[in-house]
Amino acid sequence: MEARLQLRVQRYGWDRAAEHYERGWREPLFPAQDLLFKMGHLEPGFRVLDIACGTGLVALRAARFVAPHGRVIGVDISDQMVERANELAASSGLPNVSFYRMEAEQLDCVDDYFDVAYDSLGLMYVPDPGRAVEEMHRVIRPGGRAVTAVWGARNHCGWAEIFPIVDSRVKTEVCPLFFQLGTGNSLAELYRAVGFREVMSRRIQTTLHYRSASEALNAVFAGGPVALAYARFDEQTREAAHAEYLQSIEPYRKGTEYHIPGEFVVVGGRKGRKR
């Protein structure tokens, strides 16, 4: 897909997903985010950048941790995500975090500034992930760290059929290279290629729990990366796509609940010190 089109699909798709996002993904993403924090070696007082921050799940948690002297900036391509994250920060009474609309490949930030940069489950959507990792490297200080989490291999993510199910009903593929970064050592290699040192990679298994079929459907269709295409489906197309997806996750149904397997890859690295 052409890069500009991909950016538009992401921007307006996640705008649609913003109000449904946390209901579908807040809990399932905890294990990846826990590991992200551990590998970032966060300390009180740090300056933190959260790229592709969504509603701020990572940024708000980091803001509590680095307070009162540390500061967190969250950036995302979607205006609605940024707006929601700023509302959540205000209602949580956190004065040390703010959110801005920005693209991961073009960070409007000075060089060598942040102690830690995170990207939690956002890099799969960026047209040129290598460029985005290079930007992370640029904006952290020498000795600082970057950590990125992505979904793992396709055959370890039980919800993966969502993409062919939607793609068979729309003109262009929604996320053509979605699982590429989570396969083999791709992400760690990107980190090394831009100059990160001490690159570490962890692959962890997880389970996505949904209490009902409607919760499972809401997460992937309305609250996820296919939200833009889904918003344009008529009622009949929606019903057919729902039925096909439920069929694909049938092996993970336990009574009325779904326990869907998933996998995350989390990679961290340190920026070398200047001589």
Ligand SMILES: C[S@@+](CC[C@H](N)C(=O)[O-])C[C@H]1O[C@@H](n2cnc3c(N)ncnc32)[C@H](O)[C@@H]1O
């Ligand atoms: C699955 S959400 C992850 C949100 C959050 N980091 C979390 O862990 O909950 C993916 C986010 O990536 C953002 N995104 C997609 N493409 C982007 C880009 N090129 N630049 C910045 N953000 C992007 C989307 O708007 C969306 O909020």
